Amino acid sequence: MSSAHGARARARIEVTAAIKEEASRQLAAEGAAKLSLRAVARELGMASSAIYRYFPSRDDLLTDLIIDAYNSLGEAAEAVQHTATDPVRRWVTVCEAVRGWALAHPHEYALIYGSPVPGYTAPQTTVPPASRVGLVLIGIVRDAVKGRGVTFPPLAAELRPEAERLAADIAPDLPPQVAAALVAAWAQLFGLVGFELFGQFNRVVEDREPFFRHAVGQLARGVGLR
Amino acid sequence: MSSAHGARARARIEVTAAIKEEASRQLAAEGAAKLSLRAVARELGMASSAIYRYFPSRDDLLTDLIIDAYNSLGEAAEAVQHTATDPVRRWVTVCEAVRGWALAHPHEYALIYGSPVPGYTAPQTTVPPASRVGLVLIGIVRDAVKGRGVTFPPLAAELRPEAERLAADIAPDLPPQVAAALVAAWAQLFGLVGFELFGQFNRVVEDREPFFRHAVGQLARGVGLR
DNA sequence: TCCAAAGCAAGAGCACCGCTCTCTTTTTTG
């Protein structure tokens, strides 16, 4: 068993943690593409082949880091979700937390929202951590709907079936129009963050904080919040 | 001189083109990270070291491919920008062209709008090609403003100075409110496309075409188009 | 016209990478 029985089991946990720690350091410093198992091993003073006792491949290590990144971002969003009561303010606050986390952890952000690492497809285990930010946004809108703080956004007729299916899937208690608008706003939020982070706003947007605040405020109104 | 004088100069152009062609093939097939100079050379039947006579480094080759990708996407957008007269329809059509290009060229899209290749910073030469889609969107809004087809969107007071600076920079003939909303919508468009392309919509949005059409339609209204 | 200069191809080589296999040592377990 891999329980915390012997000293060996404890050592395994420690070494695994040390590997992830060093890998995380390299990820933050140089980015995912320059993360090398050999360099991690070197830094830890072990043979490069020994790493493979803990992570079967580089991709498995990356998967762990991806999950950590999703959880770290999710926590950042969850931590501020109740610091306001007004729906729009709550929405904007959470969006700002997402942006703040992204600016503080650019390589981690690129790892999870940039181009998927080549040939790499994320396993199912990443799905729950990846959903946390979305769930926070859903929660805000849900509370607003309960408190009558939502004007239903318009919905094209052709989108009706998809909106109903989507609402049933992710938030059964939300009106289809709101659910559809929410998903769109969710994607658009990461468009704003990504453009700033990846340099697309260079020489275009200078004073980025108020710009972002205003844009996500409009996003909130697009979902129906007020 | 590097003019088309001798047979040597002509050969250089041909070899350069052949390298880019093969590299483009590999990029489309496997993605940027698996593009290897050695593999390109192998495929072309030349020594790997010979490539360096044409491209000083792998990054220089990638820069060329980035420019090509921007231009290809820009052309796709420009090609459809006049197929409608109604401002909202024009906007949606161009957005659909962007999405269509992205779905048809996922690796090229990832190259230019995914995480920037680590350590790599795009040189100034990429700026004009990178601007083409934005210019198309600006053109649509400009025409709409002239034709009185625009309701000015709201603008937070704190954003006023940035909006004026931004408008002066990218579209002096556009009202600041419109210019600011336009830039935000521009970024949000790529959020929608990226989320679909990079799998974030898996198990969330099923019927993606109407969803996208509706979302970018709302985007157009956010800019003031109607 | 001839000859030096410049351009180009090729091969060997360096330092790195992910990953595998084998061998030895250590710890756990029946």
Next chain:
DNA sequence: CAAAAAAGAGAGCGGTGCTCTTGCTTTGGA
């Protein structure tokens, strides 16, 4: 206490970007 399982180390394979040296060919000026 012995057998089995786990872990570490080292060598090695095939791959990468990139450099350097060595010849060969085209080019342009005296």
